Amino acid sequence: xxxxxxxxxxxxxxxxxxxxxxxxxxxxxxxxxxxxxxxxxxxxxxxxxxxxxxxxxxxxxxxxxxxxxxxxxxxxxxxxxxxxxxxxxxxxxxxxxxxxxxxxxxxxxxxxxxxxxxxxxxxxxxxxxxxxxxxxxxxxxxxxxxxxxxxxxxxxxxxxxxxxxxxxxxx
Numbered sequence: 001x002x003x004x005x006x007x008x009x010x011x012x013x014x015x016x017x018x019x020x021x022x023x024x025x026x027x028x029x030x031x032x033x034x035x036x037x038x039x040x041x042x043x044x045x046x047x048x049x050x051x052x053x054x055x056x057x058x059x060x061x062x063x064x065x066x067x068x069x070x071x072x073x074x075x076x077x078x079x080x081x082x083x084x085x086x087x088x089x090x091x092x093x094x095x096x097x098x099x100x101x102x103x104x105x106x107x108x109x110x111x112x113x114x115x116x117x118x119x120x121x122x123x124x125x126x127x128x129x130x131x132x133x134x135x136x137x138x139x140x141x142x143x144x145x146x147x148x149x150x151x152x153x154x155x156x157x158x159x160x161x162x163x164x165x166x167x168x169x170x171x
Contacts, residue, residue, distance in 0.1 A: 002047050003170055006089055008082055008100035009034070009053040012119040015101050039069040041129040045171065050074060050089070052082040090114050097167050110160065115167045125171040 013019045013027075013034060022030045035051070042049055055064065055075035063085065064075040076085045083105050086098065090112045098109040101119040109116050157165070 002045075003097050003167065004048045004094065005050070005097045005099060006086055006094070007038075007049065007051045007122070008086060008098070008102060008105060008119070009051045010082065011100050011102050012123065015119040016123050018123075035068055035071060035073070037126050037130055038071050041126050042070055044129045044132060047170075048072075050094075052076065052085050052089075054082045055080075115160075115164050117164065117168065117171070121168065122171065125168075 009031070013030065019030055019034055022033070031053070038049055038051065041047075049070075050072040052074045053076070055077060061078055063077045063080075066073050074082075074085060076082050083102060086100070086105055087108050090098065090109050097115045097117060098105065099117050099119060099122040100106055100109075106116040156162075
């Protein structure tokens, strides 16, 4: 089953070591490279991807939407942050999985029943997709294993954590 994933674009770019260095010099080129990585991920997994970028400082007067290589790109309008656009999408039921490291957006999404994946966790999935694409070995059963070694009485994880782990396996 394909997931609907909404990505806080600049949040992921600024928390990522591999993108942040280049982002300062040439954000347009870095953004295009990021979209290319997302395209490789989409080819591998088939998930629906939407990336939301800030346009609040110098953007358009209206929200701008475009599709590049099957990835929906949304630029917030001038005066509005990407966080507000993501919250609106979550409220409308457009999102099932949110990728952000912004605590405010993450808490909002969790309250509305979405699963939140941190930017770092999603970046690992992007790297794995890039490696698979470069090698030419796109696997059907590609999954990231998350193991937790616990001591003491084993207890069931909270429902939100189990839900998050299920989504991570699908990434």
